[in-house]
Structures are given as C-alpha cells and as structure tokens.
Amino acid sequence: MWKQPYFVIGFSIIAFFLAGSFIYEWIWGNVPRQIYYIMEGGRAVEGAPISPNWQFPLGSDEFGYDLLGKLMLGAKYTILAALAVGALRMLIAVPLGYILGTYLDKHRKWISSLADSMHYIPLTLFAAFVLTPVLWMPPEGFTNTIWERIGIQVLIMALLTVPIVAILIANEAALLRDKEFILAAKTLGAGRFRIIRKHLYPQMREKIAVLYGQQVMETFIVFAHLGLLKLFLGGTKVSYDPMFGDPPMSISYEWAGLFGSTFRYLQSAPWLPLAPVLFIGLTIFAVSLMMEGYLRSKNPKVKKMQKGKAEEPLVEWNREQLRAGMVRLKEKNQLK
Amino acid sequence: MKLLLKFFIAVAGIILASSLPVLIAGWLKGQWRWNIYFESIGTTLQELWPINEIAFFNYRAQRPMPLFPNVFEYITYSLQILFLALLVAVIVSLGLTIITMLLSEKARERVKMALYFLESVPDLLIIMLAQLAVVLFFKQTGILISKIAAVGDDRIYWLPVLCLAILPTIQLYRLAMLTFQEEERQMYVDLARALGFSKVYIVLVHMFRNAIISVFFQSKKTMWFMLSNLFILELMFNLPGIMLFLRDNMYPAGFLVTVFSFFLPMFFLYSLGEWYFVRRMRGKEAV
Numbered sequence: 186m187w188k189q190p191y192f193v194i195g196f197s198i199i200a201f202f203l204a205g206s207f208i209y210e211w212i213w214g215n216v217p218r219q220i221y222y223i224m225e226g227g228r229a230v231e232g233a234p235i236s237p238n239w240q241f242p243l244g245s246d247e248f249g250y251d252l253l254g255k256l257m258l259g260a261k262y263t264i265l266a267a268l269a270v271g272a273l274r275m276l277i278a279v280p281l282g283y284i285l286g287t288y289l290d291k292h293r294k295w296i297s298s299l300a301d302s303m304h305y306i307p308l309t310l311f312a313a314f315v316l317t318p319v320l321w322m323p324p325e326g327f328t329n330t331i332w333e334r335i336g337i338q339v340l341i342m343a344l345l346t347v348p349i350v351a352i353l354i355a356n357e358a359a360l361l362r363d364k365e366f367i368l369a370a371k372t373l374g375a376g377r378f379r380i381i382r383k384h385l386y387p388q389m390r391e392k393i394a395v396l397y398g399q400q401v402m403e404t405f406i407v408f409a410h411l412g413l414l415k416l417f418l419g420g421t422k423v424s425y426d427p428m429f430g431d432p433p434m435s436i437s438y439e440w441a442g443l444f445g446s447t448f449r450y451l452q453s454a455p456w457l458p459l460a461p462v463l464f465i466g467l468t469i470f471a472v473s474l475m476m477e478g479y480l481r482s483k484n485p486k487v488k489k490m491q492k493g494k495a496e497e498p499l500v501e502w503n504r505e506q507l508r509a510g511m512v513r514l515k516e517k518n519q520l521k
Numbered sequence: 522m523k524l525l526l527k528f529f530i531a532v533a534g535i536i537l538a539s540s541l542p543v544l545i546a547g548w549l550k551g552q553w554r555w556n557i558y559f560e561s562i563g564t565t566l567q568e569l570w571p572i573n574e575i576a577f578f579n580y581r582a583q584r585p586m587p588l589f590p591n592v593f594e595y596i597t598y599s600l601q602i603l604f605l606a607l608l609v610a611v612i613v614s615l616g617l618t619i620i621t622m623l624l625s626e627k628a629r630e631r632v633k634m635a636l637y638f639l640e641s642v643p644d645l646l647i648i649m650l651a652q653l654a655v656v657l658f659f660k661q662t663g664i665l666i667s668k669i670a671a672v673g674d675d676r677i678y679w680l681p682v683l684c685l686a687i688l689p690t691i692q693l694y695r696l697a698m699l700t701f702q703e704e705e706r707q708m709y710v711d712l713a714r715a716l717g718f719s720k721v722y723i724v725l726v727h728m729f730r731n732a733i734i735s736v737f738f739q740s741k742k743t744m745w746f747m748l749s750n751l752f753i754l755e756l757m758f759n760l761p762g763i764m765l766f767l768r769d770n771m772y773p774a775g776f777l778v779t780v781f782s783f784f785l786p787m788f789f790l791y792s793l794g795e796w797y798f799v800r801r802m803r804g805k806e807a808v
Contacts, residue, residue: 295530298530298531299530301531302530302534303534303538304742304745305748305780305784305787306780307748307752307764307783308745308748308749310749314541315541315545317542318542318545318546409643409645410645410749410752410753413753451649452652452653452656455649459646465645466641466642469641469643470638473638477637
C-alpha cells in the first residue's frame with residue numbers, strides 16, 4: 186500500500202492539511218493575521234478584502250483576515266468531521282448489513298425497497314431538513330457546546346444514509362453466500378457468526394474500504410452544500426438584532442462556513458468562495474487517489490496486464506518466424 | 522401488484538422521513554418524542570388532505586398563496602431542467618463511450634483513469650466557474666451568453682442545464698465504459714468478430730443493446746446525486762423551481778410536497794424502464 190504512488194500522494198495531501206492545521210494553531214494561535222490595507226509608497230492602495238498577492242497567497246476576507254490562515258485553521262474541523270462521518274456510518278452499516286444479509290434474509294426484499302425510497306430524497310435537502318433544528322442558533326442562543334453540536338451533526342449525517350449502505354452490504358453478502366466455499370463451511374458446521382467473521386468479511390474488505398472512501402467524498406460534498414444553505418459545521422451563529430444584524434456566521438473556520446458565508450462575493454472577490462471549494466475539491470481528489478492506490482496494491486491486475494502486454498511481441502515474433510519457416514518449406518517443395 | 526407494493530413502501534418511507542426533525546429536536550433535549558413524532562405525521566397528512574386548500578407562504582409574492590395550481594409552475598420548471606440535463610448527460614456519455622470503445626486498450630484505460638479523477642470535482646466549483654466565465658466573457662466582449670441568475674419569474678435554461686449535466690455525464694460515462702468493457706469479454710462478441718462484423722457494428726448493435734440494460738439499473742445513484750445538485754443549482758442561480766420553494770417552506774408538509782413532486786415522475790420512469798427491460802429480457806429467453 187505504501188509503495189503505491191497514488192496512495193502516498195493522496196495521503197500526503199490530507200496529512201499536510203491536518204498537520205498544517207494543528208501546527209498553524211500551535212505557532213500562530215487560533216486567529217489568523219489581519220491586515221486592513223496594503224501600503225505602497227506611503228499610500229493605501231488596497232483595502233480589505235485584499236486580492237491574492239505574494240504576501241497573502243489567497244488574499245484576505247472582508248474583515249482583513251488572511252484567507253489561507255483561515256483555511257488552514259479550519260482544515261482539521263472539516264477533514265476530521267468528514268472522516269468521522271464516514272467511519273461512523275460504516276461502523277453502523279456494516280454489521281447491520283451482515284445481519285440483514287444472513288439472519289434476516291427473508292425480510293431483505295421489503296427492507297431494501299424501504300431504503301430505496303431514500304433514493305428519491307435529495308441527500309442535501311434531507312440533511313438540511315433534519316439538521317436545521319440542531320445547527321441554526323435559536324434566538325436565546327445555543328444550549329450545548331460546539332463539540333456537542335459537531336458530535337450530533339456527525340452522528341445524524343452518519344445515520345442518514347446508513348439504510349442505503351447497509352442494503353448494499355446485505356445484497357453483496359447475499360450474493361457471496363451462495364458461493365461454494367460458504368456452502369462448504371456451512372456443511373462443516375460453521376455458525377452464521379463464524380461465516381460472517383471468517384468468510385464474508387475478508388472477501389468484502391476491499392469493497393468496504395472503497396465504500397468508506399466514497400462515503401467520505403460524499404460527506405465533503407454535503408458539507409459544502411450545507412454551507413451554501415448557511416448550515417455550518419458546529420452550528421450557525423445568527424444575529425437576531427433587527428437593526429445591525431450580522432449575516433449568519435460560522436463559529437469555527439471550517440471550510441463549508443468559509444464558502445457559505447462568502448458566496449455572495451463571487452463576482453466582487455471571487456477568491457473568497459473559490460478557495461474553500463478548491464480546497465474541498467483537492468481533499469476529495471486526495472481521497473480518490475488514496476482509494477485508487479489502495480485498490481492497486483490489493484489486486485495487482487494492472488501489473489498482470491503489463492506482463493501480458495510484454496508477452497505479446499513474443500507471439501508476434503513466433504508467428505513471423507512460423508511464416509518465414511513455412512515460406513522456406515514451400516520453396517523447398519517447389520524446388521523438388 | 523408487486524410494483525404497487527413497492528410504491529406504497531416507498532411512500533411510507535418518505536412520510537416517515539418527513540417528520541424526523543421533530544424527533545431530533547426532542548432528542549437534543551434528551552427525550553424521545555415518539556408521541557409528538559407520530560402526531561406530527563398525522564397532522565401533516567391531515568393538512569394534505571383537501572389538496573386544493575393548502576396554502577404556502579410565497580416568498581416571491583410575499584404573501585400566502587394557495588398551493589395548487591401555483592406549485593405546478595415550480596415543479597414543471599424544475600423537472601424540465603432535471604430531465605433536460607439527464608437527456609444531455611445520457612446522450613453525451615453514451616456517444617463518448619461508443620467512440621472510446623473503438624480506441625485501443627491503452628487509450629481506454631487512460632480515459633477511465635481521467636474520468637475517475639474528474640469525478641472528484643465538486644459541483645459547486647463547476648457552477649461558480651461557469652458563472653464567473655459568463656461574466657468575464659460579458660466584460661470582454663459585451664455579449665451576454667446567458668443570464669447567471671433569474672430575477673422574478675423569468676426562466677433561464679441552457680446554462681443551468683449545462684452545469685447540471687456535466688458531473689452526471691462524467692459518472693455515466695465511466696459507468697458505461699465499465700459495463701461495455703465487461704460486455705466485451707462475453708462470448709458472443711468473439712463470435713460476432715469471428716463472423717467478420719466490424720468493430721463499430723458490434724459495439725453499436727450487439728454490445729449496446731445488452732450494456733444499456735445494466736447501465737440503466739445502475740444509474741439510480743446518479744439520479745440521486747443529480748437531485749442534490751439540482752437543489753444547489755436552484756439556490757445558486759436563484760431559479761424559481763421547486764427546491765427554492767422548499768427552502769422557504771422548511772416544514773413537513775412542504776417537504777412532502779417537494780419530495781413527491783420528484784418521486785412520482787422518477788418512480789414512474791424507473792418502473793417503466795424496469796418493466797420494459799425485464800420484458801425484453803424475458804422475450805429473449807423465450808426466443
């Protein structure tokens with residue numbers, strides 16, 4: 186796995202974001218540097234938001250905070266939350282899927298058509314609908330802490346698509362269960378639990394890993410969508426002041442919030458919403474690189490194909506040799 | 522009969538989901554509100570009953586308006602965009618697949634790899650870049666290709682459809698590539714080749730017919746993905762569609778109306794497709 190370049194590149198991108206996020210906070214504290222205007226020859230030439238330049242690679246936001254610093258500070262929230270959502274979802278869905286696929290096989294049909302109805306509800310819509318009471322600050326303020334809210338959000342987002350993932354795994358397990366080696370194990374007296382643990386799980390380990398990667402990618406997308414709806418990771422600070430109400434704000438610097446709260450500046454300061462989305466895209470790309478690298482390390486199909494290709498010229502050459510030999514044979518016959 | 526059962530189970534699933542926020546709001550305060558949950562389902566269903574008396578607050582008109590027939594305008598607009606994008610995605614991806622299938626093995630693997638990584642582009646990025654590009658083009662040349670946001674009740678079509686179609690095209694393209702390559706290993710392809718049919722003919726006539734069934738059955742996830750995208754698209758372009766309508770009516774009845782407006786046509790489409798393909802497959806076995 187660690188020899189696959191794809192996996193290593195993907196892993197280092199994510200590790201860079203995570204480590205960078207913690208180191209940034211450790212060195213510079215959890216407030217990014219702030220600058221109100223750029224001086225040039227004793228005159229202010231540009232006020233906040235400052236467009237990207239060498240000193241501020243991604244520019245600054247409307248209050249003069251360095252955008253790159255904000256993104257780095259927020260990286261840990263977004264990435265860890267997405268990884269946690271995926272992990273929690275798999276932790277619940279995999280055992281559930283196995284139970285459905287083995288113990289409750291008779292009921293699998295109707296349960297799967299119930300889970301199928303989820304396919305008609307747009308995921309973002311569903312998540313927004315369910316998470317609004319959790320994340321939208323009520324007029325009297327939040328009653329729970331930010332970590333509690335992040336925990337609740339992660340749990341709910343994990344639970345949302347558990348039925349679909351569980352059904353996927355159940356169907357896969359049911360397919361495998363008719364294979365000869367499972368029948369043989371059954372004949373030898375293996376119980377259902379032993380079959381799951383010793384036969385089904387090892388067979389499906391790669392599929393589960395890929396499924397996990399897909400869940401993480403999907404979670405990033407949903408986070409970004411929720412950000413557009415002003416539902417930020419860890420809650421949205423809403424100002425209920427009728428006169429000087431601030432726009433809804435994210436409490437941490439997580440990426441969805443950075444994107445969602447700056448979307449209206451798309452035309453005037455495009456780097457503000459674009460940078461967080463680019464970062465999200467980069468992270469998703471890193472996850473897909475890791476998945477590809479993992480798969481390549483597990484089944485060396487690609488290597489075999491290359492070997493097959495290497496053998497091909499040999500066949501060509503043989504044929505030519507054969508033809509040459511036959512021509513010679515013909516000539517010999519004609520000579521006679 | 523089986524279809525009817527499936528339909529009712531799906532409807533039940535959606536109705537059960539519609540009142541979930543109540544349960545979660547209670548759960549936050551540390552209690553299980555099963556009673557209120559079921560009450561909420563009951564009242565929502567009762568609200569829906571005299572179907573032409575439902576009134577929703579219309580954000581654009583700034584006053585409550587009866588749901589029917591106003592909502593049909595929203596629904597038709599959203600569905601038009603959705604299905605236009607789907608049509609574009611299906612046609613483009615299948616066309617590209619057929620062209621790619623005629624290429625060499627090495628080129629195909631490269632295309633597949635590129636598609637795999639292209640899939641990780643977030644939809645938001647595509648929409649934002651499209652909007653920026655249109656404005657930039659306008660600034661440079663003074664020609665407005667398309668409006669980037671709908672004001673009032675005017676409708677814009679091709680830019681949203683394009684934005685919505687790009688990602689599903691990539692997904693379907695990759696899916697179709699995988700299915701076609703799977704199909705290529707079948708015996709009948711070898712036979713057809715041995716009989717001297719050209720590669721184009723085999724791909725277009727023989728493999729296409731078989732692969733399309735499998736692509737259809739696996740396309741549900743792409744549809745699901747498109748629904749989420751449509752939601753975001755309507756927000757970002759400010760389109761007067763059903764999703765924007767829902768954002769202003771985030772409570773169980775509004776949720777139900779919105780979800781059903783998608784569920785019914787999509788369920789119909791998929792059932793029709795399933796029925797058609799299953800019948801054809803059976804017919805083939807009989808012959």
